[in-house]
Amino acid sequence: MPVDTILVGFSVNRSCTTNKDERKTLLENVESVLGDYLPLLKFQRSMQVGDIFVSVYTADRDSIVSVKCFSAGGVICAIEYYKEDNENPLLNFECIRKLEQSLTKKCHGKRSNAFPAIELGAVVDRYFTATDDRILEYDIDSIVYETTSPYQRIRIMHSRTLGNLLVLDEHQNLAESDLIYTETLMQRGKENYEGKEIVILGGGDGALLWELLKEKPKFVTMVEIDEQVMQACQKHLRSCCGYCLDQYKGENYEIIVDDCVKVLEKFIKEGKQFDYVFADLTDVPLSSTPQGELWDFIRLILNISFKVLKRTGKYMTHASGVSCPSALSMFESQLKQLPVPVKFTRDQAFVPSFMEHWVFYQVQPICR
Amino acid sequence: MPVDTILVGFSVNRSCTTNKDERKTLLENVESVLGDYLPLLKFQRSMQVGDIFVSVYTADRDSIVSVKCFSAGGVICAIEYYKEDNENPLLNFECIRKLEQSLTKKCHGKRSNAFPAIELGAVVDRYFTATDDRILEYDIDSIVYETTSPYQRIRIMHSRTLGNLLVLDEHQNLAESDLIYTETLMQRGKENYEGKEIVILGGGDGALLWELLKEKPKFVTMVEIDEQVMQACQKHLRSCCGYCLDQYKGENYEIIVDDCVKVLEKFIKEGKQFDYVFADLTDVPLSSTPQGELWDFIRLILNISFKVLKRTGKYMTHASGVSCPSALSMFESQLKQLPVPVKFTRDQAFVPSFMEHWVFYQVQPICR
Numbered sequence: 001m002p003v004d005t006i007l008v009g010f011s012v013n014r015s016c017t018t019n020k021d022e023r024k025t026l027l028e029n030v031e032s033v034l035g036d037y038l039p040l041l042k043f044q045r046s047m048q049v050g051d052i053f054v055s056v057y058t059a060d061r062d063s064i065v066s067v068k069c070f071s072a073g074g075v076i077c078a079i080e081y082y083k084e085d086n087e088n089p090l091l092n093f094e095c096i097r098k099l100e101q102s103l104t105k106k107c108h109g110k111r112s113n114a115f116p117a118i119e120l121g122a123v124v125d126r127y128f129t130a131t132d133d134r135i136l137e138y139d140i141d142s143i144v145y146e147t148t149s150p151y152q153r154i155r156i157m158h159s160r161t162l163g164n165l166l167v168l169d170e171h172q173n174l175a176e177s178d179l180i181y182t183e184t185l186m187q188r189g190k191e192n193y194e195g196k197e198i199v200i201l202g203g204g205d206g207a208l209l210w211e212l213l214k215e216k217p218k219f220v221t222m223v224e225i226d227e228q229v230m231q232a233c234q235k236h237l238r239s240c241c242g243y244c245l246d247q248y249k250g251e252n253y254e255i256i257v258d259d260c261v262k263v264l265e266k267f268i269k270e271g272k273q274f275d276y277v278f279a280d281l282t283d284v285p286l287s288s289t290p291q292g293e294l295w296d297f298i299r300l301i302l303n304i305s306f307k308v309l310k311r312t313g314k315y316m317t318h319a320s321g322v323s324c325p326s327a328l329s330m331f332e333s334q335l336k337q338l339p340v341p342v343k344f345t346r347d348q349a350f351v352p353s354f355m356e357h358w359v360f361y362q363v364q365p366i367c368r
Numbered sequence: 369m370p371v372d373t374i375l376v377g378f379s380v381n382r383s384c385t386t387n388k389d390e391r392k393t394l395l396e397n398v399e400s401v402l403g404d405y406l407p408l409l410k411f412q413r414s415m416q417v418g419d420i421f422v423s424v425y426t427a428d429r430d431s432i433v434s435v436k437c438f439s440a441g442g443v444i445c446a447i448e449y450y451k452e453d454n455e456n457p458l459l460n461f462e463c464i465r466k467l468e469q470s471l472t473k474k475c476h477g478k479r480s481n482a483f484p485a486i487e488l489g490a491v492v493d494r495y496f497t498a499t500d501d502r503i504l505e506y507d508i509d510s511i512v513y514e515t516t517s518p519y520q521r522i523r524i525m526h527s528r529t530l531g532n533l534l535v536l537d538e539h540q541n542l543a544e545s546d547l548i549y550t551e552t553l554m555q556r557g558k559e560n561y562e563g564k565e566i567v568i569l570g571g572g573d574g575a576l577l578w579e580l581l582k583e584k585p586k587f588v589t590m591v592e593i594d595e596q597v598m599q600a601c602q603k604h605l606r607s608c609c610g611y612c613l614d615q616y617k618g619e620n621y622e623i624i625v626d627d628c629v630k631v632l633e634k635f636i637k638e639g640k641q642f643d644y645v646f647a648d649l650t651d652v653p654l655s656s657t658p659q660g661e662l663w664d665f666i667r668l669i670l671n672i673s674f675k676v677l678k679r680t681g682k683y684m685t686h687a688s689g690v691s692c693p694s695a696l697s698m699f700e701s702q703l704k705q706l707p708v709p710v711k712f713t714r715d716q717a718f719v720p721s722f723m724e725h726w727v728f729y730q731v732q733p734i735c736r
Contacts, residue, residue: 007373009489044415047412050430068448074488082442113487115486121479133461137503177725321529350718355504
């Protein structure tokens with residue numbers, strides 16, 4: 001369907017929107033400026049909706065233009081129109097900025113804003129959010145692959161600057177530009193993996209496995225529940241996962257397609273112990289109240305992970321964006337409640353495809 | 369004024385919005401879902417505007433809710449309301465996402481989108497754009513300092529994750545998180561500045577001067593036209609510029625407050641030559657046609673810079689975001705047209721406060 005919405009707003013003195021005569025002048029000015037940018041602008045009707053005064057126009061490319069005067073002194077112009085997926089917006093951002101400036105000048109506006117056309121319903125959805133729900137528009141130009149597994153919606157999207165990007169449900173997950181993510185998670189250069197036994201929980205993109213294998217570990221076991229994520233990454237994120245997802249068994253690694261809780265419980269029964277447990281699973285949930293499925297899941301993973309960890313071992317995980325400190329302190333308070341006393345360090349890195357700093361934890365049992 | 373706009377959209381079969389009966393059902397469904405989230409929702413009127421069918425409601429917090437049915441099969445719900453600067457949005461993003469899902473389910477929608485509340489006219493403007501006009505919302509929580517100099521609007525804004533951020537006019541310029549910017553510009557570790565004579569054109573934030581001084585140069589001359597930028601950074605970007613802006617003359621540096629073109633011409637007359645010329649001025653313009661003031665300015669700077677550069681010297685500059693390849697190739701073609709034959713290398717780095725990869729050039733005369 002793509003529908004584009006162009007928003008331009010500015011503030012004026014209260015009386016400009018509430019006093020009938022002043023509002024008339026204001027609207028005449030707005031209309032005259034809008035007409036310079038939209039030659040087919042044609043007044044349709046005006047109405048009072050609650051304490052908002054609305055004027056509606058039709059304009060170029062069958063757009064609907066509404067000008068809303070808020071009694072508190074704000075004026076918002078919205079231009080909405082249907083747009084084919086590969087069509088250009090009605091006004092580019094340079095033009096929208098000029099419109100903003102002209103409107104503000106002509107109407108003696110104060111604070112003003114203008115937004116590039118916001119696209120709803122496009123085949124290629126370019127918008128994601130940061131941990132704290134800030135809107136971020138990506139330079140995604142195509143969908144490389146898309147499927148829905150029993151667990152999630154899996155998309156590989158192509159970003160002009162980040163390369164291929166794995167998107168799980170609505171979340172940006174890992175891009176070809178994100179080596180820093182894997183290197184910070186594994187603390188490359190600070191940890192020595194040579195001859196070590198390692199288990200990865202999750203990690204379906206294969207990037208962590210691939211980078212760990214370069215460090216000559218004794219054996220890496222990866223447990224990923226969603227085979228379709230691996231198939232997508234094996235094909236479309238090869239610069240991240242190399243050829244390690246081509247076969248599920250290698251000389252010094254094995255990929256088990258299963259629920260990691262089940263597999264860990266089997267390891268516990270068998271008395272299997274690891275030098276490193278990597279939790280490369282779902283993000284730490286954002287709520288600061290330790291309720292709900294996701295926190296339960298994280299607690300469960302933490303508890304069983306420490307049962308398969310050598311006393312000299314380390315539990316390594318990513319947590320959340322630095323913009324969500326409540327989630328980070330929640331995670332740290334979970335660590336303090338573990339049956340095994342632990343100490344931890346944290347590190348952070350700016351992850352290009354997240355467009356924010358991400359926090360990683362290294363947790364180890366306190367030996368007594 | 370702050371006015372918030374919440375946008376939720378989804379696509380339906382064409383007939384759902386064009387067939388009168390189907391549209392009636394669709395609107396009943398939309399209204400019933402909206403009512404679950406906005407208990408005070410009250411129908412006001414509906415109207416046909418061009419080929420768009422619009423229903424208008426009032427709702428909680430004196431909001432105006434408009435539902436637009438586009439004949440091509442798109443439905444857009446916009447919720448707009450006045451909001452005090454420190455007030456919470458009417459619906460948080462979790463709630464908006466649920467609204468999106470409920471609407472899509474109830475109306476048998478296909479592609480759907482939801483946006484966190486977009487704020488126009490707030491005292492603290494959190495939105496900037498990438499080089500290619502993508503919208504990026506920053507976690508800015510306060511304006512630390514604001515002024516307008518004869519040259520530009522200068523703001524220091526505080527970002528929760530980037531630290532203090534210098535904003536010139538509408539552009540994010542340098543944040544406390546951006547050491548990588550300066551280090552890539554100067555190619556730290558790859559260039560040897562010890563005992564060298566250097567000139568910086570621009571660089572008013574002081575970060576480049578500060579980092580260069582750590583490398584024991586013989587002398588650094590910085591020429592910045594806007595003293596007010598330096599005063600702002602000296603006070604609020606101290607982690608970037610250290611104390612180098614406290615005094616304009618030091619043992620091995622001098623800051624000249626003047627137009628760099630004028631100063632360079634004086635240097636040419638005096639026969640002064642440098643080992644490095646840094647252009648830390650305005651961004652490379654985005655247009656791919658070498659017209660207009662900014663490209664003229666860049667050409668001028670390039671030409672006079674090479675006149676004060678030793679034959680063994682280097683011209684170092686930042687250029688543009690990788691998302692704007694046309695500006696980059698335009699810059700490179702400018703290099704080829706210089707009266708002095710040159711060769712160049714380029715490097716790039718992800719700059720946190722730009723939220724994108726930025727390209728830097730190192731240009732040197734070809735000695736014959």
